[in-house]
Amino acid sequence: xxxxxxxxxxxxxxxxxxxxxxxxxxxxxxxxxxxxxxxxxxxxxxxxxxxxxxxxxxxxxxxxxxxxxxxxxxxxxxxxxxxxxxxxxxxxxxxxxxxxxxxxxxxxxxxxxxxxxxxxxxxxxxxxxxxxxxxxxxxxxxxxxxxxxxxxxxxxxxxxxxxxxxxxxxxxxxxxxxxxxxxxxxxxxxxxxxx
Numbered sequence: 655x656x657x658x659x660x661x662x663x664x665x666x667x668x669x670x671x672x673x674x675x676x677x678x679x680x681x682x683x684x685x686x687x688x689x690x691x692x693x694x695x696x697x698x699x700x701x702x703x704x705x706x707x708x709x710x711x712x713x714x715x716x717x718x719x720x721x722x723x724x725x726x727x728x729x730x731x732x733x734x735x736x737x738x739x740x741x742x743x744x745x746x747x748x749x750x751x752x753x754x755x756x757x758x759x760x761x762x763x764x765x766x767x768x769x770x771x772x773x774x775x776x777x778x779x780x781x782x783x784x785x786x787x788x789x790x791x792x793x794x795x796x797x798x799x800x801x802x803x804x805x806x807x808x809x810x811x812x813x814x815x816x817x818x819x820x821x822x823x824x825x826x827x828x829x830x831x832x833x834x835x836x837x838x839x840x841x842x843x844x845x846x847x848x849x
Contacts, residue, residue, distance in 0.1 A: 705739060706730030711839035712745075719745045723826065725840040732841035736795040736819070740826060748785040754778045760825040763832055768821060774813050781811040795819040 705726040713720045725732065726739040754775055761771065768774070781803060785791065792804040799816030802809065813819075824831070831837045 708732050708738075709840045709842040711836040713833065713836060720748075721745055723836065723840060725827075732843075736797045736799075736823070738795055738823070738827075740793045740795075740823060742791045742793075744785045744787060744789045744791070746787055750779060750782050750784055753782055753785065757822070757825065760832060761821065764824065764828065764830060766821055766824060766828075768817055770815055770817065774815065774818050774822075777811075777813045781813075783810075793819075793822065795823055 705728050708725040708727055708730060709732075710722065710724040712722050722743045722745065724741040724743075726741065727733065728737060732738075757778060758771075758775055761767070782791075783805065785805075790806055792807075793801065794804075795801045796819075799819055800812075801819035801822070802812035804810060813822075826833070826840060827837060829837075837843075
């Protein structure tokens with residue numbers, strides 16, 4: 655097999671069909687709450703609870719292991735965007751300010767910018783608590799742009815801007831993410847970059 659053909663094959667998802675992607679959005683969105691309906695939004699995690707896992711990875715920075723990440727979708731396949739659930743189980747403690755700074759740094763390094771960026775970061779500072787080892791932070795993004803955060807299954811809140819969710823998820827899931835091998839494992843593709 656030639657190298658270009660092998661490289662193309664390595665980029666193909668392992669278990670995605672167009673039919674799976676087409677079917678997952680209407681089913682997942684059918685019972686979703688409005689962004690303003692906080693009580694219903696809290697229960698969004700129950701809707702996503704039965705979604706199958708697409709892939710998982712462990713984020714390491716130098717020799718520190720920071721968290722395990724898992725990606726879930728209604729079909730169990732990555733279709734290139736929402737709806738999805740990103741679950742981060744922390745292996746170390748982290749202060750809110752550190753977590754928000756990592757988000758800001760990731761956006762800056764990826765060249766992601768938005769006029770509301772500073773406001774979003776301020777909202778994350780208010781929403782997120784300090785993290786302890788073993789805590790599970792879940793982010794859910796719907797196909798209509800609704801999003802929210804849960805910590806250990808308790809609803810924390812969301813950023814009330816439909817542009818926020820895709821940009822937040824792009825830290826891990828955009829093709830130009832800073833961690834291409836982690837992305838490949840999350841979306842169930844072969845890793846193509848040496849670590």
